[in-house]
Amino acid sequence: MERYNFNIIEEKWQDFWEKNKSFKTVADKNKKKFYVLEMFPYPSGKIHMGHVRNYTIGDVLARYKSMQGFNVLHPMGWDAFGMPAENAARENKLDPKEWTNSNITTMKNQLKKLGLSIDWDREISTCSEDYYKHQQIFFLELLEKKLIYRKENYVNWDPVDETVLANEQVIDGKGWRSGAVVERKKLSQWFFNISKFSQDLLDGLDALDSWPNKVKTMQKNWIGKSFGCEIEFKIEGQLPIDKIKCFTTRPDTLFGFSFLALSIDHEISSFYKDNKEFIDFKEECSKTGTTEEAIAVGEKIGFKTNLKAINPLNPSQKVPVYFANFVLMDYGFGAVFGCPAHDQRDFDFAKKYNLEIKTVVRPHEKDKNFKVENEAYSGPGVIINSEFLNGFEAPNNSVIETIKILEEKKLGKKQINYRLKDWGVSRQRYWGCPIPVMYDQDGKVHPVPKSMLPVKLPENIDLNVKGNPLDSIENWKQIEIDGKKYTRETDTLDTFVCSSWYYLRFCSPNEKNYGFEKSDIDYWMPVDQYIGGVEHAILHLLYSRFFMRAINFENKDFNIKEPFQSLFTQGMVCHETFKDEKNNWLNPDEVFSEDGKNFFSIKEKKQVKVGPSESMSKSKKNTIDPEKMINNYGADSVRLFIMSDSPPEKDVQWSTEGMEGSFKFIQKLWSLNKKFTDKIKKNEKGVNDDTIIKYTNSLINKITNNLENFRYNVIIANFYEMYNFLNKELEKPVSKKVLIDNYYIILKLLNPFVPHFASECLEKFSEFKKDNNEWPKANEKLLAEEKVKIVVQINGKKREILETTKDISENEILDMINSNDKLKNYLYKKELIKKIFVPNKIINLIIK
């Protein structure tokens, strides 16, 4: 039999789709829209399996929704600014633009080879002037709305990449890309005022029903709302300071107060800047840093000042003031009131410096003599040793009551605090969107006039300089407007800014004057289904949500707050890892195995160590090249496999055997196709018509339901079952019309998953049938006619399965049981105590 030649057929259909612009979309108010978006890729060179999985999931949905009659927007673009381009350019003496654009060309071709239903006319690239021009306009708008500001701040300085990192880009005290230990440096930076929307971003989460709870929880924790109060402590000492503000969630433990701790960056530290001991102490703090180990060891160290803090509820109590390494400047006021008995950090600190540990909360289950001794107690209980606070239930009542008292006495006030900090967007890099501002000779900020936008990146520059290359391009940096001299801002924007609004640009990719056109946004937004990796759960998704709010702010024409209606986070693609005897990683291509258990290197024929399956990464060399797989097995097979082995939200393990299985299945479908067409020509009498009709009908139902719930792996199993079933059932005679109608349906069901194969079969099939490409609908009446299997249990144990028509009564099933020899035996001479009957499911007889 003729084998299915994917090479010819896939190329044929990809050409067809391209020439006919099959996936071009235009806004059409008469049609219901559906916006499918996958997170756009960074053009790093070649696509990887993660992309294949991400874009296949989206493509299946896009094709399905389109067959359902939706006007589907399914675009693709490039997150094209960023450091890898600059680094690669520096190493290979290339232009970052050329490097990026050549990667885009390669990856675009690879994506096309996957057969994705993308409207390539909407392709965007964030590094093109067309794109970043509008980003600069947004920047100036937000600047005018005072949602962007400049401040001098400590930043995370990556000494290897020579750039500032956002807090989120620092992992265990190291740069997320370079891995270098991050240093603290004070620089003037641009900030987006994301914290202004803390509460709104938090509240908005509740409405996002179709987002994974996991992601919502992560964002919630990141925003980190906490309820408490600010307290002003009076200060005594030799310095011109009379008070220090603290934020606390436990004002009710004020009577357990035994020290006040300040961040080393607290403004009061300026009085100690020449104090040698304090300088040494700061040095010591920076050594412990914020690494994982340091926190695990968690040594609390402090520097005692000559100041005393007065307890506002008990003015006769005066406690020492320390600088301490565990106090963060950017949370609360950079000052903490220490209550050792009920906070573990304070407890550790008090132990070290022999400070008083006074118990003021007694757990309910403990008696009057309860005393905190070996560790702090932070659970619920009753307030004790606290004068007028005694007896309050902690923490709920006691906190509220204490705040009330403090407010009455004007010693403090209720406050809600958020962990979320403003978003620092300045990057000292070349390959990013220029910030469209300039400074006059007094250093005052001026927006670049809109008529002069975009501020273009200079080309053909020398990247091999220390620091930011833009800083050294004098003829770009210095400008003159109306005879006045200005210096340009040389920092560029964090690339997360680019990805915070790209989904809007896809709606109006060619709009010249603004980032989008209102009518397009009104029609297409929000994104109906967003698909991507969970690694963007916080940053990208939170920034995008912020960006919508920022555009929305003081803007009557724009009323979108949430960009992504529904979110799906797919799992990673994994593979075993291999290491040779010298502990060098080996690519799966470099090893072979005869029994599937023992692996040997191809080069040296020596046994290699097989490591656990981990997510594919270049560093561990456990990657499989998608293009190679497509060349070997065809895009449809690769699509089929990437979806077959695991639920899309979980990690999937790449396996050669599985890949081959999918390839073989396409061949089987091809033989089934022949079987159908041959049989149609035979024109038989329809003995088996009913079976085929009902089976197809229930298949439509199953696949549609599974599609709606992203259970793609189950759908692939449904297709295997279908093959096994039909392959047998077609042995019996089926009438021509039934064959035609039902096979036509099956081809349409297959279409979103294996589009080249299905298109080819559908085209060939047009000799028998051709109407439209509409998604088949199950016939409810036929579904109701299906037979059901009723489980017969006796004393809760399964004894028999009876096949019946739907909705038969309890008496009817009892009759069937009584006439069944096997079941009769169980019931012989027994007393029936109870019957449980669940229609169409089960009957359970309890006997004695």
Add this chain to the structure above:
RNA sequence: GGGGCGAUGGCGGAAUUGGUAGACGCGUCGGUCUUAGGAACCGAUAGAGCAAUCUGUGAAGGUUCGAGUCCUUUUCGCCCUACCA
């Protein structure tokens, strides 16, 4: 330390609301065809037993006519987060 998710055959995984546990695939075993097959096709495949049948969803208990699914306790694994006052 805090939060979340998970644990089902040799493996990946199926199993609406509690209602046939192990769909489907991979692997393995057997067979057919073949000079040969690592191709194709057919069959078997949770464990124990000749069988009827019994036992089985990390462990222990509970609710229920009935638990992979619900509750309590517990063990292990993964992910996120991290001195947040």
